Amino acid sequence: MPASPRRPDRAVGHRYGNRPTMKDVAARAGVGLKTVSRVVNGEPGVTPETEHRVQEAIDALGFRRNDSARVLRKGRTASIGLVLEDLADPFYGPLSRAVEEVARAHGALLINGSSAEDPDREQELVLALCARRVDGLVVIPAGDDHRYLEPELKAGVATVFVDRPAGRIDADVVLSDNFGGARDGVAHLIAHGHRRIGFIGDMPRIHTAAERLRGYRAAMEDAGIPVEESWMSLGVTGPERVRRAAEEMLYRPHPVTAVLAGNNRVTVTVIRVLAEHDRRVALVGFDDIELADLLQPGVTVVAQDAAALGRTAAERLFRQLDGSLLTPERIELSTRLIARGSGELPPEG
Amino acid sequence: MPASPRRPDRAVGHRYGNRPTMKDVAARAGVGLKTVSRVVNGEPGVTPETEHRVQEAIDALGFRRNDSARVLRKGRTASIGLVLEDLADPFYGPLSRAVEEVARAHGALLINGSSAEDPDREQELVLALCARRVDGLVVIPAGDDHRYLEPELKAGVATVFVDRPAGRIDADVVLSDNFGGARDGVAHLIAHGHRRIGFIGDMPRIHTAAERLRGYRAAMEDAGIPVEESWMSLGVTGPERVRRAAEEMLYRPHPVTAVLAGNNRVTVTVIRVLAEHDRRVALVGFDDIELADLLQPGVTVVAQDAAALGRTAAERLFRQLDGSLLTPERIELSTRLIARGSGELPPEG
């Protein structure tokens, strides 16, 4: 084994597989370190002839600038973080893609993570992203207390919350009009003659779920319909539990004649239950779903524009980074009721 | 303005908003720099009393370790890159999530980017990720020449291709049995009496599309059915063009009686076209789609397990990083034909 006691650090590991550095390129091209840096970054002040020599050395060695070092030196990472509930959910795919496109337009990369609706995991992810010194964060919060972000905000990490507001801190937020959407959906059912209307939604600790519930109640109250406890099922997650909740509403003495499904996951399960059911029950789902128009009957939905949520949030993020945005705001995007048949069924039974 | 000519660098910018560093913590706690490092990393050799003092300083200052610097020093970024076609595509969401979960289990973050099926953009993204010194790459390639990756591979960047093989380089790849799946799908249609079977797929330059086409041809040949040119539509992208292609097959003198749809996007559009069509046409789609079972008739599909693709690829990636995996392999996951009705319609017309 060749001895090299002088450079014990070299023994640490492959160190990026011993990639060539600017120093190596400089040595090979017979120029100074900084000249290589200039060529790599396209800075002016290098003779074409010198530039050519450097470029040759770069190609020969397969040099690629180490952005980790660059980041350390420059203080900006040109990357932003996105924390959401679950990338596999069809609602978040387009949102994530929209954020990515905006980031790309600003020359930034996107790091994302799924919180799986677990507040601890959300915090862990967010802080890991902060440790990486992402320039900004887009967060779809799972928890309701974000004071842990205070030092980060103070340190200048741009942050925008999406879909649900931040808890206990003052931050930018972009949301859908969940209240209005749910109210419209229920009003639509009422307009078609329903009075016994069920609501199946997520835990009310989740902002969107709470707002949609509020919209449901508001529409019922507007129509002077007293809501019975048994019409509401809150906090059910997972297909089996949603299924059971739906069946309870439908197979009781005075069953509901219509249902507002609180999100796309619930909608899908309820569609399944209704398909097996003999009585025709009206349905309005929150969030649009693919192929909803091709089912028999088509599924009436309150649609949010997931991509617009993501785009708006990301654009605000970069405006924060520009420094052109100072005070936190709350932006609400409207929803759209899309009637396709299931919401227009008359009451039956 | 207070003068500070000694430290011109401070003028560069906020530098992460002037976050406190270990040096600041050390000064405040009255200990050495390395001691802070030890506390932060939970290394042994620090008195509980000292540790407590350091921890207090950390909390007071809101210190958070700068992982950029850490990465530079350690040579490992604990992050991996994922390049895919489009995060918004329901096929890639679960795949991406699966990769993320494996990464998380290994303490790594996931950076992802969409190539939008553009080879140049793929290369740009991949190289940007390499410049960040991700430890590994999972790539769903858009291009068919990946020699640009050679220096990176040589430098030790672990790489696994998914869904489609790498072009012109030797690398690990995890794919579905596209050939077999398509052949089974078409054989299924043939078994139900069809002979004039159409195929609508992506550009054959995309590996999956080529393989599925090959499977289609093989099944036809096995059954002794000569394929007519007009039954195949290759390289159509975008809903409108798929729609036109489907209509051409259906509204001609000797129309096809069944269709194999080459991917989930095509399937959805074909379903729409068929819904408007008066004649009953059989359909088998490649890739499962949500609610496929609830349509009338249910959509028969050749299902791939997107999550398994992602999981398998990511696991191989980390085995490469362990050093326990040396020679590139090709892994093929089988597909599953799910009969739901649309594939069992008899020929008509």
Add this chain to the structure above:
DNA sequence: CCTGCCCCTGACAACGTTGTCCAGGCTCTA
């Protein structure tokens, strides 16, 4: 021919962290 200016180039420090190594103080034993 000299002076001065500008252009190109390179030396150097710094970004914030971690690995190495050494110094001191302590305990334990002979």
Add this chain to the structure above:
DNA sequence: TAGAGCCTGGACAACGTTGTCAGGGGCAGG
């Protein structure tokens, strides 16, 4: 009580890059 060994803590260099600054050479003008 002195010596050996251990434990704690800190000084220092290095990771690969970029900003600053100064020096050298060429060219134009006096």
